[in-house]
Amino acid sequence: MKHAGLAALDALEPLLAEIRHLPGLTERSRGVFYTKGRAFLHFHEDPKGLFADIRDADGRDFERIEVSGEAGRRRLVALAAERRPA
Numbered sequence: 001m002k003h004a005g006l007a008a009l010d011a012l013e014p015l016l017a018e019i020r021h022l023p024g025l026t027e028r029s030r031g032v033f034y035t036k037g038r039a040f041l042h043f044h045e046d047p048k049g050l051f052a053d054i055r056d057a058d059g060r061d062f063e064r065i066e067v068s069g070e071a072g073r074r075r076l077v078a079l080a081a082e083r084r085p086a
Contacts, residue, residue: 001051004031004043008050012043015073024084035085041076043067052076055083 009016009031016031025033025040033041038059044051049068054076056063065079066072 008045
């Protein structure tokens with residue numbers, strides 16, 4: 001699964017804008033977010049749709065979430081807000 005290209009990131013722009021407002025995250029390149037110098041969230045695309053990889057609750061690995069639809073996008077924002085550093 002390849003990292004999201006420009007067209008995919010354009011489609012995700014409203015979601016990216018929401019994530020940019022969460023304190024504690026730094027967007028090093030478009031759609032790639034870090035926290036405390038460590039990768040936290042990034043996006044992929046494949047024929048099945050658009051996906052986000054977000055650090056799991058332990059911070060050890062990534063959890064993949066489909067963000068092609070509104071339900072997945074809402075879930076991602078909620079998880080990002082919950083899992084980012086305080």
